[in-house]
Amino acid sequence: MIGKLKGLIDSYGEDYVILDVQGVGYQVHCSSRTLQALPAPGEAAVLSIETYVREDQIKLFGFRSDHEREWFRLLQTVQSVGAKVALAVLSTLPPAELANAIALRDKAAVARTPGVGPKVAERIVTELKDKVPAFANVDPAITQLSGAIDDHRAPRPVTDAISALVNLGYGAPQAAAAIASASRSAGEHAETAQLIKLGLKELAK
Numbered sequence: 001m002i003g004k005l006k007g008l009i010d011s012y013g014e015d016y017v018i019l020d021v022q023g024v025g026y027q028v029h030c031s032s033r034t035l036q037a038l039p040a041p042g043e044a045a046v047l048s049i050e051t052y053v054r055e056d057q058i059k060l061f062g063f064r065s066d067h068e069r070e071w072f073r074l075l076q077t078v079q080s081v082g083a084k085v086a087l088a089v090l091s092t093l094p095p096a097e098l099a100n101a102i103a104l105r106d107k108a109a110v111a112r113t114p115g116v117g118p119k120v121a122e123r124i125v126t127e128l129k130d131k132v133p134a135f136a137n138v139d140p141a142i143t144q145l146s147g148a149i150d151d152h153r154a155p156r157p158v159t160d161a162i163s164a165l166v167n168l169g170y171g172a173p174q175a176a177a178a179i180a181s182a183s184r185s186a187g188e189h190a191e192t193a194q195l196i197k198l199g200l201k202e203l204a205k
Contacts, residue, residue: 001053002026002060006046009039015087017062019045028062029083032091037064052083061087071095078127080120089113089124102128104177158183161195170203178202 005028007021016029017038028047030038038045047062048069061083063069068090075086092113093101101109102125111121158179165175182198183190190198 001051002049003051004046005049005060005062007044009041009043009045011041012038017045019047019062026060028060029087030062031068031087033094034062034064034068034090059083068095071098074128074131075124078120078124080123085113085116085120088115101125105129106172108171157190157192157195160192161199164192164196165199165203174203175199 005019005021005026007019007026010018010020010025012018012035013027015032015035016027017035018025019028020026028049030047034047047064048066050061050063050069050072052059052061061069061072063072071090072083072086075081075089076083081089089098089110093109097109100106105125107118107121107125110116110124111118113121116124161179161182162172162175165178166172170178178199179195181202182195186194186198
């Protein structure tokens with residue numbers, strides 16, 4: 001199996017690059033983000049490779065880092081997500097943003113991916129929610145609250161405060177993060193009005 005390729009950029013296609021490795025041209029399919037980050041034809045490049053072997057073909061997928069390749073694999077553990085959808089998600093969200101979106105249960109962010117509808121986005125967030133917190137740059141307390149809100153376990157003042165911020169035009173993940181921070185500083189018995197006030201201060205930072 002091919003795990004890495006180092007060579008010269010020969011040419012680009014719509015969703016692939018031809019990488020010349022000592023005279024052999026490898027067609028490597030990449031996300032649009034990876035393709036945009038690669039150098040001009042004739043210049044050197046290194047790609048982490050995921051090799052797919054099927055009865056009728058061998059297909060190579062390329063990534064700028066092993067970390068991005070791990071996300072490609074992880075996404076495909078989700079029901080109905082194949083290589084094409086996984087690449088599309090990574091074209092829309094870099095790994096760090098994807099990890100944060102999943103940790104915050106931000107289905108809308110994942111659904112921005114062309115070809116990914118609300119149902120698939122929800123499956124990605126739901127099935128990967130326990131696997132990604134370690135990758136996310138999100139306060140664990142916020143992740144925990146987002147999960148509680150998603151599972152309808154959050155205290156009433158918290159859910160009411162988040163709803164109020166959403167009604168003011170803030171996105172649900174941003175509102176949840178702000179109220180989580182407010183709740184931590186105000187204590188578990190804080191009233192809705194106090195949480196809203198503190199949440200707005202967090203959002204204004």
